Amino acid sequence: MCALLCASRAGAEAEAESDAPERSTGELAWTIAAYLPNRLFDLCDVVRLRVRVGSGFAVGARVTRYVPLFAGDYQALWLxxxxxxxxxxxxxxxxxxxxxxxxxxxxxxxxxxxxxxxxAGEVGAGAMLYLVGIDVGVDVWELVDFAAGVATLDLAHDDF
Incomplete structure (x- = not known):
């Protein structure tokens, strides 16, 4: 009986070991395939530069997401x-x-x-003056995420 249990346990361990490399290989392949797009997207996350076209009057500024100042009313298409x-x-x-x-x-x-x-770490400002507007900002936390991403660390949890 003991020999039967040991044999079944050894078979299960061998099966688990054979599954592990497949998962790791798939994750490694995905990390390699998505590395350059993720770094490009992380770099784009650092800067906000939007030109607005629409209607309204508004002005705003922010020092992080938690300290915004905004007054106005607008609807716009941005690019x-x-x-x-x-x-x-x-x-x-x-x-x-x-x-x-x-x-x-x-x-x-x-x-x-x-x-x-x-x-969360974005500092910036924006304005909408009747038909045109602009929104600019820099996020220092995303800059840290970009630097960490070079070593495949995703601090902002925004990688594919």
């Missing part, structure tokens, strides 16, 4: 570098956004229709 993705998704160079009301830190009055998603 340019989108800024931090926040999760694994393609950084499309075009989109729509809108925001209405007043933000000052934790005090928020108004609504946001597809409002910009600012990064």
């Amino acid at each position: 340019g570098l989108p800024g931090p993705r926040g999760r694994a998704r393609l950084p499309l160079p075009v989109g729509t956004e809108g925001q209405s009301g007043f933000d000052a830190g934790l005090a928020q009055l108004g609504s946001a229709s597809n409002a910009p998603e600012y990064g």
Whole structure:
């Protein structure tokens, strides 16, 4: 009986060992295949530079995601570098956004229709003057994520 248990255990260990390299090989292959796109996307995450076309008047600034200042109302189509993705998704160079009301830190009055998603460490400003506008920002946390990504570490959890 003991010999039978030992034999079955040895067979299970051999089967587990044969499965492990396949998983590791697949993960390694994916890491290699996605390395350059992930680094490019991480580099794009560092800077936000959007040109807006739409309607409205607004002005805003931010020192991290947690200290925003915003007043105004606008709806716009934007084109340019989108800024931090926040999760694994393609950084499309075009989109729509809108925001209405007043933000000052934790005090928020108004609504946001597809409002910009600012990064945790992003510093920047934006304005919308009737038909045209701009939104610029730099995220230092995404710069750290890019540097760590060179060693395949994904601190922002936004790699594919």
